[in-house]
Amino acid sequence: MARARKILGRGGLYTVIGGFALFGAFPFYWMVIATFKRDHDLFNPVANPFIFNEPPTLDHLRLLLFDTHFVTYILNTLWVGLAVVAITLAVAVPAAYSLARWAKGWGETLGIGIFLTYLVPPTILFIPLSRFASALGLQESLWSLILIYPTFTIPFCTWLLMGFFKTIPKDIEEQAMIDGLSRLGAMFWVVLPLGISGLLTVVVFAFTLSMHEFIYALTFISVSAKKTVSIGVPTELVRGDVFQWGPLMAGALIASIPVAVVYTFFLDRFIAGFTMGAVK
Amino acid sequence: MRMNGKAGIAEPGPKPGIQDHSGQLALFMIAPAILYIAALIGFSFVMAILYSLSDVTTGDPTLRIVGLQNFSAILDNSVFRLALKNTFFFAFSSQILVIILSRIVATALMKEFRGKWLARFLIMLPWTAPISLGTIGWLWMLDSIFSPFDWILRYVGLLGSPGALLGPMQNLYWLGVPGLAMASVIMVHVWRLLPLATVIQLAGLSSIPRDLLEAAEVDGASPWRRTLEITIPLTLPIISIAFLFGLVFTFTDMTVVYVMTRGGPVHSTQVLSTWTFFKGIEGGDLAQGAAISLFLFPVLAGIAILMLRMVRKSEVV
Numbered sequence: 001m002a003r004a005r006k007i008l009g010r011g012g013l014y015t016v017i018g019g020f021a022l023f024g025a026f027p028f029y030w031m032v033i034a035t036f037k038r039d040h041d042l043f044n045p046v047a048n049p050f051i052f053n054e055p056p057t058l059d060h061l062r063l064l065l066f067d068t069h070f071v072t073y074i075l076n077t078l079w080v081g082l083a084v085v086a087i088t089l090a091v092a093v094p095a096a097y098s099l100a101r102w103a104k105g106w107g108e109t110l111g112i113g114i115f116l117t118y119l120v121p122p123t124i125l126f127i128p129l130s131r132f133a134s135a136l137g138l139q140e141s142l143w144s145l146i147l148i149y150p151t152f153t154i155p156f157c158t159w160l161l162m163g164f165f166k167t168i169p170k171d172i173e174e175q176a177m178i179d180g181l182s183r184l185g186a187m188f189w190v191v192l193p194l195g196i197s198g199l200l201t202v203v204v205f206a207f208t209l210s211m212h213e214f215i216y217a218l219t220f221i222s223v224s225a226k227k228t229v230s231i232g233v234p235t236e237l238v239r240g241d242v243f244q245w246g247p248l249m250a251g252a253l254i255a256s257i258p259v260a261v262v263y264t265f266f267l268d269r270f271i272a273g274f275t276m277g278a279v280k
Numbered sequence: 281m282r283m284n285g286k287a288g289i290a291e292p293g294p295k296p297g298i299q300d301h302s303g304q305l306a307l308f309m310i311a312p313a314i315l316y317i318a319a320l321i322g323f324s325f326v327m328a329i330l331y332s333l334s335d336v337t338t339g340d341p342t343l344r345i346v347g348l349q350n351f352s353a354i355l356d357n358s359v360f361r362l363a364l365k366n367t368f369f370f371a372f373s374s375q376i377l378v379i380i381l382s383r384i385v386a387t388a389l390m391k392e393f394r395g396k397w398l399a400r401f402l403i404m405l406p407w408t409a410p411i412s413l414g415t416i417g418w419l420w421m422l423d424s425i426f427s428p429f430d431w432i433l434r435y436v437g438l439l440g441s442p443g444a445l446l447g448p449m450q451n452l453y454w455l456g457v458p459g460l461a462m463a464s465v466i467m468v469h470v471w472r473l474l475p476l477a478t479v480i481q482l483a484g485l486s487s488i489p490r491d492l493l494e495a496a497e498v499d500g501a502s503p504w505r506r507t508l509e510i511t512i513p514l515t516l517p518i519i520s521i522a523f524l525f526g527l528v529f530t531f532t533d534m535t536v537v538y539v540m541t542r543g544g545p546v547h548s549t550q551v552l553s554t555w556t557f558f559k560g561i562e563g564g565d566l567a568q569g570a571a572i573s574l575f576l577f578p579v580l581a582g583i584a585i586l587m588l589r590m591v592r593k594s595e596v597v
Contacts, residue, residue: 020388020474023474026421031417042426044472045426045450088500092313094312098306112588114317117317119584127560128570129320144562150316151321154317240474249420252414254412
């Protein structure tokens with residue numbers, strides 16, 4: 001009896017998990033299928049759409065890579081992402097260190113202030129920022145994105161790094177300072193190496209946040225060759241009213257999967273950063 | 281972490297020679313972050329308010345203050361009122377679903393089973409992939425002719441034959457019928473935010489002391505009672521955090537609606553963020569666009585206050 005219930009419980013568990021895994025992953029399976037299906041098979045309303053009814057093909061991939069700006073979108077995204085990572089690290093590391101080490105009353109207030117900037121979202125800011133970017137002569141330039149993306153990566157990464165620095169005992173750098181290093185020297189040579197996992201997390205998040213961004217990119221950039229992957233794929237792979245579903249799905253798939261794999265390793269830390277203060 | 285009630289323990293004084301100049305240094309190190317945020321976020325927010333009170337357009341960018349004219353024009357517009365209603369409807373209905381479903385997933389993921397890492401990876405995929413690209417996948421799945429959902433419905437005989445339950449036509453036209461289009465948008469929001477809420481709930485569930493649940497079990501409390509009287513009350517703060525974050529994300533999101541329906545059919549899925557974009561950027565009426573987007577702010581401010589309260593409370597505990 002107890003055994004039967006246990007088997008039933010296991011079955012229920014696998015059903016629930018399986019169902020949700022399917023819900024999460026199905027759109028990606030659908031991209032894989034569409035990427036390699038022949039058009040004739042893809043646009044057949046009668047045949048079973050879940051399998052290959054005709055041999056798979058690389059035509060869509062070939063079209064995506066050689067006849068569209070897809071590779072340019074990827075390069076643009078990499079360039080913007082890396083530049084944003086650099087700016088974010090340069091600004092957020094000192095800020096977080098300062099908040100973690102000297103935060104008494106004002107530090108905490110500032111920390112919360114930084115956090116609150118999250119509540120003035122791109123949806124409110126993109127109209128004035130579009131004027132701002134064009135006043136600086138940056139419309140249609142990736143520099144506008146590089147300048148503006150740190151407005152959401154800096155607050156989040158500062159908040160995240162502050163938590164990491166707080167876990168490093170003060171004694172270690174005080175010892176280093178007694179041994180003759182300056183405060184900044186101790187931060188560079190002692191604290192940062194110890195906080196390397198925190199820095200790596202911030203690199204991953206600043207990069208993925210800028211890769212995921214949509215509204216600013218859509219607003220500032222309309223020249224095809226300047227687009228990033230998150231706006232290029234949904235807006236440019238449509239010729240007139242015709243959606244080129246094969247290449248479209250191939251593009252979505254190629255751009256999603258690598259970042260999803262990397263991101264998964266860091267997900268727990270991301271959530272810890274999010275809920276810091278709420279989870280103890 | 282605060283040191284409440286620990287005043288009795290004498291802290292060792294600062295070591296001489298170490299704390300000097302640290303005040304200026306602290307300020308110097310944090311200044312770039314504050315300047316960056318103040319210059320871009322603070323300045324733009326103020327500009328958004330100024331724009332909303334002016335008659336600025338992309339064609340005529342000089343700033344002339346015209347008072348509350350934009351707001352009254354917006355409120356008179358029936359599309360705006362619909363967008364406002366939709367924004368609330370999408371945010372709340374998707375987040376209620378997300379909270380219920382994420383609790384189920386999190387409870388399942390607390391258990392040990394074979395292939396857990398794979399299940400976790402697949403369940404997390406929607407959150408890790410760029411949102412516009414995930415939504416594109418959905419757009420193809422909800423295609424008016426080639427949707428696999430329609431195919432299954434036809435296969436099991438619910439659609440596409442005379443006398444079928446869902447009608448004799450071959451397709452449901454997911455994004456072409458107002459009610460179905462709304463349901464589709466909500467489904468994609470749920471799909472997208474379920475992973476985030478699941479991980480937050482997992483953190484909450486694993487923070488419950490095991491011995492508490494075991495003691496309750498020994499005392500003969502049924503699984504239901506344990507859930508109702510221990511698990512839910514203890515994880516309520518973190519459930520609220522997940523709920524509020526989810527609200528902020530769906531409230532301010534424009535990508536899902538923009539990629540899927542562009543607000544259609546006939547504005548039935550229009551939300552404040554897309555309406556802001558269509559009016560302000562595509563229509564060139566920056567002033568009205570700014571005014572529309574500002575309607576998000578009171579709600580966001582309310583959420584912020586709730587969140588801060590909760591964080592304070594859990595710090596005291």
